[in-house]
Amino acid sequence: MTATLSFLSPPPGLAPLTDFQLREITGAAGLFALQSAVDLHTRLFVLDASVYLPHYTPVISDEHARALDLTGPEQAMVLVVTNPGETGTTVNLMAPIVVNADTGRCAQIILDGQEWPLRAELTPRAEPEDDTAR
Numbered sequence: 001m002t003a004t005l006s007f008l009s010p011p012p013g014l015a016p017l018t019d020f021q022l023r024e025i026t027g028a029a030g031l032f033a034l035q036s037a038v039d040l041h042t043r044l045f046v047l048d049a050s051v052y053l054p055h056y057t058p059v060i061s062d063e064h065a066r067a068l069d070l071t072g073p074e075q076a077m078v079l080v081v082t083n084p085g086e087t088g089t090t091v092n093l094m095a096p097i098v099v100n101a102d103t104g105r106c107a108q109i110i111l112d113g114q115e116w117p118l119r120a121e122l123t124p125r126a127e128p129e130d131d132t133a134r
Helices: 062-067
Strands: 002-007 019-024 031-036 043-048 076-085 088-091 097-100 105-108
Touching: 031 076
Parallel strands: 002 105
Antiparallel strands: 002 019, 019 031, 031 043, 043 076, 076 088, 076 097, 097 105
């Protein structure tokens, strides 16, 4: 999967960049490289929250939903920025990137007043059980 994303305003720390390419990492469903369309040296790794964090349920304000032209939750793709480190990988749950999957309009939204951590440890994804093995 490859998609063109256009941020409503530059993500924190990446001004003035607003246009990016989202490319899925081969062999890692739900893991993407988010690369600037202008500065090819600027790249983040992001995860599709629905794949890796099924219990992550950030509340997006009506104002943000309107700005992204979201008509319902099924239209939103929620990405979280990953931060690989020597002792493991963390994800930023406090500031997800919310994408209108139909248009590519997106915003990194800071979830004020919600209890999501800035650096949550990413645990291995559980593989579905194979019922045929029983």
